[in-house]
Amino acid sequence: MTDAKTLPLDQWHRGHGARMVPFAGYEMPIQYEGIMAEHLWTRESAGLFDVSHMGQVELWGEGAAEALEAIVPGDISALKPGRIRYTLLLNEGGGIVDDLMVTNVGDHLYLVVNGATKAGDLDFLQAHLPGGIEIRHLESQALLALQGPKAADALARLDITALSGDGSTPGDLYFMQGGGFDWDGVAIGVSRSGYTGEDGFEISVPGDAVEKLATALAEQPEVKPIGLGARDSLRLEAGLPLYGHDIDEDTTPIAADLxxxxxxxRREDGDFHGAERILQERESGSIAKRVGLVIEGRQPVREGAPVLNANGDAVGKVTSGGFAPSLQKPIAMAYVPTASAEPGTEITVEQRGKLFTGIVTPMPFVPHHYHRPPKA
Structure with missing residues (x-):
C-alpha cells in the first residue's frame, strides 16, 4: 500500500498503459512503452509530460518582486511582463533551498517550484516575505509539459488564442516568455520553457479540464505521453540539475555551476541571502564544482558513487548518472574539486568496488534547442 496522492490524470495515465510509481508524494507514470523509446521520441517529435506534482504559487501585493529579491539572486524587479526567469531560493548561508521559475504576469508573480519541496518552499516564503505579500498556492491547477521539436506544430492545431485579444498564439512566444490564453473557453497559462533542453511549452490548466487537454494533445500525430524515466534522462543530457540530487541546501550557486x-x-547590490559567501566564491572559486562526466565503457555510474583522488580518498561524488540514449554512452553529473573541473580532466569514480574513468565534459551533453528570437 502507498499513501501517495493521485494526480488529476491518474486514470488517464493508467488507461494509456503507464507504469505508476511513487514520486514526490504522488503516484506518477514512470514509463509507458519504455524509457529509451520515449526519450528518443521526445528528441525527434513531441512528448507530453504530466508535471502536476510541481508547486504553482502566486505572489500578490505591492513590492512583491523586491521582497522576493531578498531571498533569490535573480533580478526579479527588472523582469518585464510576460517574461520568465530561472532563479534560486537561498537560505541565509547561501545554500539552495530550491530552484524555481518566476514569471511576471503583470499584476502579480507566478512561481513554479519543485514538487518534492513545495510544502517547505511555501513555509520558507511565508517566513521570509513581509506580511503585505499574499502567497497563493494554486492547488487546483494541473501542469502539462509538451516538449520536442514538433511541439509547436502539435499545439498550433488546438486553436489557442491570447486572453488579451491581440490574436497571438503560444507559437508566437519565444523561450522564457509566457502569457494567458484561452482554449475552448478555458483560461490557461502557457510558457515556452521546459526541462528537456528541447523547444516546448508548459501549460497550467485547471485540474477539472486537464484530461480534456491531455487527450486533445495526445491525439496529435506528433505527440506521445512520456513518463518520469525519460524526463530524467532528457534533463541529464541537457545538463539540468535535479533538486535534492544535484543541488541542495548544502550547495551554493557557484559550486552548482549556476x-x-x-x-x-544583484552582484553589485549584494543584498540577497548568502551574498557575502556567494560573491566571495565567485571571485575565489568554491571548494568543489558540479561538472559533467562522460564515463568510459558502457556501464553507467549512479548517484552516490564516490569520486577518488590519486590516493584513493573520496573527494567528491556522483549526483546523477545514467545511460544517455541520444549519445549511446553513459554520462553523469558529479561534484569534483574545482582544481579538477577543467574539461578533459580524467576523474576516477568507484562503484561497488569497481573503478571507472570519467572525462570532465562541458554541459549540456546534448545541445539545447530552445526557440529564441532571431539575432539582429
Whole structure:
C-alpha cells in the first residue's frame, strides 16, 4: 500500500498503459512503452509530460518582486511582463533551498517550484516575505509539459488564442516568455520553457479540464505521453540539475555551476541571502564544482558513487548518472574539486568496488534547442 496522492490524470495515465510509481508524494507514470523509446521520441517529435506534482504559487501585493529579491539572486524587479526567469531560493548561508521559475504576469508573480519541496518552499516564503505579500498556492491547477521539436506544430492545431485579444498564439512566444490564453473557453497559462533542453511549452490548466487537454494533445500525430524515466534522462543530457540530487541546501550557486542566475545588478547590490559567501566564491572559486562526466565503457555510474583522488580518498561524488540514449554512452553529473573541473580532466569514480574513468565534459551533453528570437 502507498499513501501517495493521485494526480488529476491518474486514470488517464493508467488507461494509456503507464507504469505508476511513487514520486514526490504522488503516484506518477514512470514509463509507458519504455524509457529509451520515449526519450528518443521526445528528441525527434513531441512528448507530453504530466508535471502536476510541481508547486504553482502566486505572489500578490505591492513590492512583491523586491521582497522576493531578498531571498533569490535573480533580478526579479527588472523582469518585464510576460517574461520568465530561472532563479534560486537561498537560505541565509547561501545554500539552495530550491530552484524555481518566476514569471511576471503583470499584476502579480507566478512561481513554479519543485514538487518534492513545495510544502517547505511555501513555509520558507511565508517566513521570509513581509506580511503585505499574499502567497497563493494554486492547488487546483494541473501542469502539462509538451516538449520536442514538433511541439509547436502539435499545439498550433488546438486553436489557442491570447486572453488579451491581440490574436497571438503560444507559437508566437519565444523561450522564457509566457502569457494567458484561452482554449475552448478555458483560461490557461502557457510558457515556452521546459526541462528537456528541447523547444516546448508548459501549460497550467485547471485540474477539472486537464484530461480534456491531455487527450486533445495526445491525439496529435506528433505527440506521445512520456513518463518520469525519460524526463530524467532528457534533463541529464541537457545538463539540468535535479533538486535534492544535484543541488541542495548544502550547495551554493557557484559550486552548482549556476552562477549565471546572479545578475550583474544583484552582484553589485549584494543584498540577497548568502551574498557575502556567494560573491566571495565567485571571485575565489568554491571548494568543489558540479561538472559533467562522460564515463568510459558502457556501464553507467549512479548517484552516490564516490569520486577518488590519486590516493584513493573520496573527494567528491556522483549526483546523477545514467545511460544517455541520444549519445549511446553513459554520462553523469558529479561534484569534483574545482582544481579538477577543467574539461578533459580524467576523474576516477568507484562503484561497488569497481573503478571507472570519467572525462570532465562541458554541459549540456546534448545541445539545447530552445526557440529564441532571431539575432539582429
Amino acid at each position: 552562477g549565471f542566475s546572479i545578475s550583474k545588478k
